[in-house]
Amino acid sequence: MTVVANKLECVVEIGDIPICLRTDDQRFHDLLCERYAGFLRSSQPELELDFDLISPGPGSDDDVRVSRQGAEWLLERGDFQARWDPRTGRGRVRQTPNPYALDSVLRILHSLVLSARGGFLLHAASGICEGRAYLFSGISGAGKTTMTRLAPPDVTLLTDEISYVRPSPAGYRAYGTPFSGELAKAGENTMAPVSALFFLEKGPENRVDELAPVEAVRRLMRNILFFAEDPELVEKLLATACAFVQTVPVRRLTFYPDSRVWDEIRNFEAMPTNA
Amino acid sequence: MPETYIARSSAIAARMLAGEMMVMNSMDSTFFTLNEVATAIWQAADGSTPLREIVRERICEQFDIDPEQAQSDAEQFVSELSQHGILLVSDHPLHDRQAPETR
Numbered sequence: 001m002t003v004v005a006n007k008l009e010c011v012v013e014i015g016d017i018p019i020c021l022r023t024d025d026q027r028f029h030d031l032l033c034e035r036y037a038g039f040l041r042s043s044q045p046e047l048e049l050d051f052d053l054i055s056p057g058p059g060s061d062d063d064v065r066v067s068r069q070g071a072e073w074l075l076e077r078g079d080f081q082a083r084w085d086p087r088t089g090r091g092r093v094r095q096t097p098n099p100y101a102l103d104s105v106l107r108i109l110h111s112l113v114l115s116a117r118g119g120f121l122l123h124a125a126s127g128i129c130e131g132r133a134y135l136f137s138g139i140s141g142a143g144k145t146t147m148t149r150l151a152p153p154d155v156t157l158l159t160d161e162i163s164y165v166r167p168s169p170a171g172y173r174a175y176g177t178p179f180s181g182e183l184a185k186a187g188e189n190t191m192a193p194v195s196a197l198f199f200l201e202k203g204p205e206n207r208v209d210e211l212a213p214v215e216a217v218r219r220l221m222r223n224i225l226f227f228a229e230d231p232e233l234v235e236k237l238l239a240t241a242c243a244f245v246q247t248v249p250v251r252r253l254t255f256y257p258d259s260r261v262w263d264e265i266r267n268f269e270a271m272p273t274n275a
Numbered sequence: 276m277p278e279t280y281i282a283r284s285s286a287i288a289a290r291m292l293a294g295e296m297m298v299m300n301s302m303d304s305t306f307f308t309l310n311e312v313a314t315a316i317w318q319a320a321d322g323s324t325p326l327r328e329i330v331r332e333r334i335c336e337q338f339d340i341d342p343e344q345a346q347s348d349a350e351q352f353v354s355e356l357s358q359h360g361i362l363l364v365s366d367h368p369l370h371d372r373q374a375p376e377t378r
Binding site: 212213214217218221222229230231233234235237238239242245246 | 285286287288289290292293295297299301302304306308
């Protein structure tokens with residue numbers, strides 16, 4: 001914890017992007033430190049967010065609205081309003097002191113930052129098995145949480161809900177995130193090269209099927225988190241999705257929900273890819 | 276018969292992958308895959324070339340399709356994409372807009 005001119009701050013680093021979160025409210029600062037405990041760093045922040053707390057009011061279940069106002073991004077929901085300037089890397093958030101608003105602001109901010117860097121946040125569980133990351137995506141109920149619950153002890157959970165993917169010179173990497181779903185458990189703060197992305201479907205047996213590249217892009221675009229009705233952003237994400245599909249094997253994984261599905265994952269590398 | 280002019284909306288993103296054109300509307304996230312003929316029409320939608328000329332010069336010659344059938348198919352395709360806000364349609368040239376580049 002650091003105190004700067006009556007401000008309390010901490011640096012939360014997700015996906016190798018350190019963000020300084022600053023507030024003058026001790027309880028809110030404690031909430032930040034507790035919620036992102038595994039992701040606190042002392043590194044120099046790349047981005048900064050100042051928080052002003054407001055009283056809770058009606059409308060916190062409103063849809064998120066993200067729009068561009070000049071050079072700035074405006075992020076709004078019933079329980080928060082934030083401005084972020086990508087030129088300076090600084091932003092200001094007015095929000096109620098609840099952790100869901102906090103998570104939402106961070107997720108949107110990361111999705112905007114990643115889009116400019118060829119990465120994305122994906123509705124997917126992910127884990128590291130034998131040094132390689134595997135992503136499991138699909139609609140609600142497809143089996144993301146089930147896959148994480150069935151994971152053997154040697155699998156490191158990166159997330160059961162929101163996967164963090166960004167490119168590196170050696171290929172795509174998946175990072176752990178504190179954004180949890182039904183498991184209500186933060187992922188590990190680590191990363192690994194992405195070995196495959198599976199779109200999940202439950203079925204009577206375990207099998208892996210090819211997906212045509214365009215179908216893979218269609219499914220990927222359906223599950224990438226993005227919030228803005230912004231042509232430039234969509235253009236970038238579509239280019240990113242195409243690049244990802246051409247680099248990383250993307251498959252449909254039909255699975256019967258028992259632990260044998262992870263044998264299928266371990267054996268996956270022996271299979272040919274369509275990259 | 277009045278001419279029809281078509282132009283690509285600036286609210287879309289488009290990308291060619293494995294020989295197929297993908298088009299996505301940024302306003303509602305609808306996603307389309309275009310076949311070869313539709314892709315040729317899409318790429319020719321510059322706002323100033325009449326649809327009839329696009330069909331004659333790009334479609335009939337390239338794909339060896341009956342002109343009447345090609346015109347009918349093209350009009351249906353244009354109608355569908357315009358309903359989704361992906362193509363702009365006018366009976367006058369759409370000179371003042373610039374179609375986005377398709378990669």
